[in-house]
Amino acid sequence: MNIFAGTTASGSANISGSTANTRGSTTVTVHAVENANVEALRTAADLFKDKGGKVSQHAADARNKAKWGESWSGQAADAANHATDSAANQLDTAGFSSRTIGRVAGTHADLLSPTRTTVRTTAGLARTALMSVSADGEVSAQHLAFIPGVGGAAQSLAHTLTQILRGALKLARLLDIASGGTISTISSSVAPPRSDVEVDGAEGASVPNSPQSLPPVERIETPHGPVVTAGNVESADEVITLVSGVGSSSPEALARTEAWARATAADAAAQGKNVAVVAWHGYPAPGDLTSAISKDAAKVGAPALREHQRQLRERNPHAKLQVVGYSYGSVVVGEAAAKGSDGLVADEVRLWGSPGVHAEKAEDLQLDAKDGQGEVHNEHVPGDMIRLTTTPEFGVHGKDPAAPDFNAPPRGADGASEGSWSSYGWGKILDLYLMQRGETDAHSSYMWSPEVNVR
Structure with a gap:
């Protein structure tokens, strides 16, 4: 101009x-x-x-x-x-x-x-x-x-x-x-709305209807909840593990994440990609926000998540392993990859609506990647009130992973625009704008959000 x-x-x-x-x-x-x-x-x-x-x-x-x-x-x-x-x-x-x-x-x-x-x-x-x-x-x-x-x-x-x-x-x-x-x-x-997404075909929103389109599903019960895998881990080019957060152990939440895993694997197959998707519930997820203040559940889940990822690498040494920590699930991921731990077997970690991961910066997370260069990305949906729980300096579970100096830009982001404090500040303004417009459900939308592309 x-x-x-x-x-x-x-x-x-x-x-x-x-x-x-x-x-x-x-x-x-x-x-x-x-x-x-x-x-x-x-x-x-x-x-x-x-x-x-x-x-x-x-x-x-x-x-x-x-x-x-x-x-x-x-x-x-x-x-x-x-x-x-x-x-x-x-x-x-x-x-x-x-x-x-x-x-x-x-x-x-x-x-x-x-x-x-x-x-x-x-x-x-x-x-x-x-x-x-x-x-x-x-x-x-x-x-x-x-x-x-x-x-x-x-x-x-x-x-x-x-x-x-x-x-x-x-x-x-x-x-x-x-x-x-x-x-x-x-x-x-402000990212422009994706033109390739329709209401009935949004990422993770479609539930396959025909039996032929359903990927094979493996269900393993653990003491704390099921681990549901859609797709074939042994032959997949990529395996995505979703670690959910507060309330994810409820029957309704289990049904949602299983449906999301099926739909995501099926959508990938429709695009000619071979992706297996795991809805991992191998830890006692907090049942409410009060319980989520503590990281005790994350400490219990961290060793189980590390073992799960280690087994995935054994089953398929060539696949890219992606771990998505959703809400309190990101706290579990952070604990699993904490300094002094055995590290988390993952090539890429994505933090959705994270309240913090008990780390000062992304480089503090110990990732065992195939090429030794594990990636960490943070994604925040506009209007998500989770940002009220953390700041660039401190929070209930550590500093905000969306802060520029945490070094975890959104996947595919332009480093110059997404790594600035002015952009971060404007993002906060957009959150407050949507909240005063009555937005209260953004934190629940990540699995279906057009802004978040899991592949």
Whole structure:
């Protein structure tokens, strides 16, 4: 969004078109401010606000239409509800972000307009007096300085005009940096809704209907709960283990995770991929949030999870092993991979809606990967209230894994945009925005969320 004449400084968003000097700072010229297209910026600001409002309204309409009531119920309906709500949240945050960009651009235009007037008036006065005006705002009296009785006054006037111009250019530069940085942060923090997901075919939302599409299922009972595997571990190219959290030992939760494992394996097969998916319930999951404050259950589950992953490697030494820690399940994963432990056999760990993993950074997790380079990714669905339990410095189960200095970016994320504190802060704002809009179920949506692609 260039509104000044000039080239764009590299390395950061820049709505003024200012140029960069050799030290990396930005310079705004007199010519650029004089010719700033403030009117176009105002038009763009109004467009962003208008379109953003319409997008958020579409999100509200989608939520209302997805209330099936008694006409449709069961696992498929629940999955579709979660998928629709998650997609609506994406639309809503995109609309809110668009409106915010519009407000920032509008404020920029409001402040830039009088600045442009000041520069035009001051530079015009200097030129009328036959003085020269440089690009950086310096006014020179030139030959007027040598005219007896006039030279002193001319030089004094030139100095005054220089101070006015340079003050205006400084304000324009600061506006450019502040507005450009804000818009860049907002733009890079909101992923566009996926176009390949429909309500009935959302990730993990579909429950295979035909017997031919169902993957083979292995069910092993443990003292704390079943370990259900969809697909063939011995021949799979990848094995995904899901470790669920609070309440996951209930019959309803067990049915949901088993259905998710079946659907995920079947969806992968439909894409020509050979993936086995394990819904692992081999630990006594906390039954409520009060119990989840303690890491006792995670300590009990950690050795069992390590043994489970070790056996998977023995059964298939060539498969990629991915472990997904969902909510309190991420605490279990963190305990299994804690410093001083035997480590967790995994090539990739993904943390969904994590309240913390009792580690200062991702590198503290001990992963036994095939290539020795285990990956750790954190994924957070907008509106998930789990962020209220942790901060970048501390939390019930440690610092927020979404914090930039934890070094666990979302899978496939652009490191430059996802690793900044400004993006992290904007994510917090989006959470609060959705919460005040009435979002209370985002934390339950990960298995069906369009933002989260498990493969």
